[in-house]
Every structure is written in C-alpha cells, then in structure tokens.
Amino acid sequence: MRLNRSNFCWLALALVTVGYLTFWALLLGATATYSTPDSWLQVLRSPEIRHATFLSLVTCSLAAGFALLLAVPVGYLMTRLEFRGKSWLDAALDIPIILPPLVVGLCLLIFFQTKIGKVIEMAIPFTYQVSGVVLAQFVVAAAFAIRTMRGTFQHLSSRPEDVALTLGCTRFQALWHVALPAARRGMVAAFCIAWARSLGEFGPILVFAGATRMKTEVLPTTVWLELSVGNLEAAVAVSLFMVLLAVLVLVAVRATGEKV
Amino acid sequence: MIQLDQLTWKVPGRTILEKVSVAIPANTYAVLMGPTGCGKTTLLEIICGLRQPTSGRVLLDGLDVTDLEPRERGIGYVPQDLALFPGLRVREQIGFAPKLRGVAPEELNQRVNRLAEQFGISPLLDRLPDLLSGGEKQRVALARALAAQPRLLLLDEPLSALDESMRAEAVALLQRIQQENALTVLHVTHSSSEAAALGHLHLRMVAGRLEPESQG
Numbered sequence: 001m002r003l004n005r006s007n008f009c010w011l012a013l014a015l016v017t018v019g020y021l022t023f024w025a026l027l028l029g030a031t032a033t034y035s036t037p038d039s040w041l042q043v044l045r046s047p048e049i050r051h052a053t054f055l056s057l058v059t060c061s062l063a064a065g066f067a068l069l070l071a072v073p074v075g076y077l078m079t080r081l082e083f084r085g086k087s088w089l090d091a092a093l094d095i096p097i098i099l100p101p102l103v104v105g106l107c108l109l110i111f112f113q114t115k116i117g118k119v120i121e122m123a124i125p126f127t128y129q130v131s132g133v134v135l136a137q138f139v140v141a142a143a144f145a146i147r148t149m150r151g152t153f154q155h156l157s158s159r160p161e162d163v164a165l166t167l168g169c170t171r172f173q174a175l176w177h178v179a180l181p182a183a184r185r186g187m188v189a190a191f192c193i194a195w196a197r198s199l200g201e202f203g204p205i206l207v208f209a210g211a212t213r214m215k216t217e218v219l220p221t222t223v224w225l226e227l228s229v230g231n232l233e234a235a236v237a238v239s240l241f242m243v244l245l246a247v248l249v250l251v252a253v254r255a256t257g258e259k260v
Numbered sequence: 261m262i263q264l265d266q267l268t269w270k271v272p273g274r275t276i277l278e279k280v281s282v283a284i285p286a287n288t289y290a291v292l293m294g295p296t297g298c299g300k301t302t303l304l305e306i307i308c309g310l311r312q313p314t315s316g317r318v319l320l321d322g323l324d325v326t327d328l329e330p331r332e333r334g335i336g337y338v339p340q341d342l343a344l345f346p347g348l349r350v351r352e353q354i355g356f357a358p359k360l361r362g363v364a365p366e367e368l369n370q371r372v373n374r375l376a377e378q379f380g381i382s383p384l385l386d387r388l389p390d391l392l393s394g395g396e397k398q399r400v401a402l403a404r405a406l407a408a409q410p411r412l413l414l415l416d417e418p419l420s421a422l423d424e425s426m427r428a429e430a431v432a433l434l435q436r437i438q439q440e441n442a443l444t445v446l447h448v449t450h451s452s453s454e455a456a457a458l459g460h461l462h463l464r465m466v467a468g469r470l471e472p473e474s475q476g
Contacts, residue, residue, distance in 0.1 A: 157341070157343065159339050159343035160344070160346065162305075162310050162330075163338075163339065163404075163405075164356070165309075165331055166308050166310070166330045166331070166333070166337040166405075166408075167331070167336075167356055167404070167408050168331045168357050168360040168361060169331060169360060170329075177345075178345050181345075181347045181348070182345070182346040184347075
C-alpha cells in the first residue's frame with residue numbers, strides 16, 4: 001500500500017485511537033496487577049463488601065427501573081410532539097448530566113429540608129436512608145435513560161403509529177401496541193445505561209444518603225471508605241469488580257444493537 | 261361519498277394546500293397525480309385525520325369529520341412505506357384492528373383467514389414483516405387496512421416499491437378488492453399507466469391546488 005496523503009491521515013487517526021486505548025489498557029493492567037486474585041477474593045468475601053455489593057445491585061436495578069419508567073413517556077413526548085419551547089425543555093432534561101454530582105446531592109439534601117420535602121419524608125424517609133441511595137442514583141440515571149429513549153424513538157418511523165391511529169388506536173394504544181414493541185431494544189439499552197450510571201454514582205449518594213457501613217454503603221462508597229483508611233488492596237479489589245460489572249453492561253448494550 | 265370543502269394547509273411562510281375542494285362519489289376509484297412535493301401526502305393525512313387543516317372541512321357520507329380523531333373516521337390508510345408493525349406477525353397485523361374492537365377470538369381468526377385467502381397470503385400468516393418481499397408486504401398492508409372495514413381507503417403510492425411484473429398483478433388485485441368490497445378509494449400515484457388502469461376519477465394536484473381531469 002502506498003502511503004499517500006489519505007492513507008497518512010487514516011494512519012494518524014488510528015494512532016490516536018490506539019494510543020488512547022493503550023492508555024486505558026495500561027491503567028486497568030496496572031490496577032489488576034496491583035494485588036493477587038487470592039487477596040481480591042478475600043476482600044470480596046468480607047461481610048461489609050458483600051453487603052455493599054448486594055445493596056449496589058438492588059439499588060441500581062431499582063433506580064434503572066424507575067429511570068426507564070420515566071424515560072419512555074418523556075422520550076416519546078420529546079420525539080413525537082412539536083411544541084413551543086421544546087428546545088428549552090430538551091436542554092433542561094440534560095441538566096442532571098452537566099451538573100457536578102456533589103451539587104445534585106446537595107440539591108436533594110436541601111429539597112428534603114423544605115416543607116414539601118418534609119411532607120414527602122413523612123411518607124417515605126429518604127435522607128441518609130437506602131431509599132435515598134435509590135433516589136440519588138435515579139436523578140442522574142434518568143437523564144441518561146431519557147437521552148437513550150429519545151434517540152431510540154427518533155430512529156423509529158412514526159408511520160406505523162399513524163397507521164395504528166387510523167386502525168382504531170388511541171395515541172396511548174399506539175404507543176403501547178406499536179411503538180413500545182418496536183423500541184424494546186432501546187429500552188434494554190436505556191435500562192443498562194441507567195444501571196451502569198447508577199453503579200458508578202458516588203457524589204450525590206455520599207452527600208444525600210451518607211456512607212454508613214452495612215446501611216447506605218454501595219460499591220463506590222466502599223472504594224472511598226477503603227481509600228480513606230489506607231486499605232488500597234480492598235479499594236483495588238472493589239474497583240476491579242466494578243470494572244467487570246461495567247464491561248458486562250457494555251456487552252449487554254452492544255448485544256441489543258443500540259449505540260451508547 | 262367523500263367531500264373535501266376548501267381544505268387549506270399552511271406552514272409558516274408557505275401554503276401547501278390551497279382551498280382544495282372535490283367530491284368523490286361512493287364506490288369510486290379515484291386516482292390523484294401530481295409532481296413530488298405538491299401536497300398529495302399532506303392531503304391524504306388531512307383526510308384520515310393525522311393532520312388538522314388550517315381551514316376547510318372533510319365530509320364523509322355528508323358527515324363533517326374534520327374534528328374527529330383518526331380512529332373515529334373509518335378511513336383506511338396505506339402509506340408509501342406500508343408501515344407494517346415491526347415485531348408483529350402477519351396474522352397479528354391483519355387482526356390488529358378487529359382485536360382492538362373486541363372481536364371474539366374465533367371470529368377474529370375467521371376474518372384474518374378470509375382476508376389472507378382473498379389476498380393470497382395464507383402461507384405467510386406466521387411470518388414477521390422482515391421476512392416478506394415487497395409485494396407480500398403490500399398485500400399484508402392492504403389486508404390490514406381492509407380488516408378495519410373502512411368506508412374509504414387512502415393509498416399513498418402503494419405500488420412504488422414493486423417491479424413492473426408485480427405491479428401489473430397488484431393493479432389487478434386493487435381492482436378486484438375495490439369491486440368486491442364496494443370501496444371508495446383515493447389512490448396517489450406517479451404512474452400514468454397505473455392511473456389509467458385503475459382510475460374511474462382522475463385528479464391532478466399542482467402547487468397545492470386540485471384540478472379534476474376526467475371521469476373514466
């Protein structure tokens with residue numbers, strides 16, 4: 001192959017890509033070889049970390065489920081309906097993505113000190129509770145799920161729904177019988193992305209739900225708690241476990257055919 | 261009978277349809293032709309209720325249906341891309357409208373089988389849309405629309421994706437279906453031969469205005 005200008009351009013771009021991936025491989029490689037598999041297993045078997053793992057799996061699943069329940073109607077509305085101020089609403093839906101995580105936690109904490117917040121807490125206590133972990137994960141994960149569902153519905157033609165309307169459907173029935181079955185892969189992707197996002201959530205949980213061992217401690221909190229007491233080996237083991245979970249989610253999303 | 265009375269559709273800075281008026285008698289096969297972008301699809305969407313006109317009325321058998329929901333109009337619509345429901349088998353596509361109306365399973369089955377036989381798609385009933393050819397998809401879309409027992413059938417270039425040999429067969433099928441079901445049909449096409457073979461009433465749309473051509 002002759003190295004003409006076009007080939008040189010592709011070669012340069014490929015080098016940038018390979019360089020970036022190599023950097024990540026080195027990062028993960030260094031972390032993975034920091035300690036031995038035996039010591040990882042020992043750490044992962046400790047009651048505190050088993051509790052944090054169980055709590056993470058449960059809260060992430062709940063947060064992702066709630067995020068999907070919100071993302072489907074919001075994504076559908078934002079794709080299928082044209083209205084004044086839509087671009088502003090669109091931007092507003094992305095706010096949780098760009099807000100610093102600690103600020104999200106602080107907003108939650110302050111909201112539940114207001115009158116409305118206190119009334120809500122009389123029914124379901126959130127602050128420094130497990131339900132608070134779910135809420136803190138949900139508020140950020142929902143924004144990502146909405147983005148995914150919006151993209152999914154944008155890629156689906158609205159024509160079948162139009163035809164369903166002429167065949168006797170209400171708009172809700174067209175959504176239920178036609179749009180949702182067509183969007184099922186996008187829904188799986190939105191759930192996985194929300195789940196993965198919830199798994200990595202740390203700042204809002206720390207501020208709003210706290211980091212109490214065997215109570216509101218989730219995996220990212222464990223990494224922080226272990227680091228703060230100088231137990232680097234435990235922090236590494238939990239981090240690698242989280243990397244493994246993240247890879248599994250990525251594989252699941254790719255298997256649905258959706259782009260992340 | 262379908263009657264369009266001074267239908268107008270405007271978007272900011274542009275008039276797509278301008279005072280479109282026409283009456284299509286019952287059991288008539290009307291063919292609408294016109295250059296791309298002249299407003300033919302918009303007109304069909306207004307007639308079946310997917311768009312609200314800026315002004316004007318749509319009357320079906322003398323009843324003003326302009327403000328009715330699409331599902332309340334009894335108008336069948338087959339769009340250009342046929343818009344089969346992804347993930348639903350042919351049997352479910354055809355049975356979609358009767359099932360929504362609460363038709364009993366036994367009768368639903370009979371109706372689906374009867375239509376499948378009429379359209380020659382009985383062996384395809386358990387197939388998904390992805391596994392159908394262009395001609396098969398077109399038959400399924402027509403059967404699905406007819407299963408709702410519409411008073412008026414709107415066809416938006418339904419034969420455009422078919423090759424020449426299949427098109428002749430499809431034209432014969434449309435003629436037979438219109439006669440057997442005593443349907444009023446409004447068929448949008450770019451093909452003069454298709455229009456000549458099918459149309460009792462020929463309409464032409466130019467720059468958002470409708471011009472009657474001839475009565476066949």
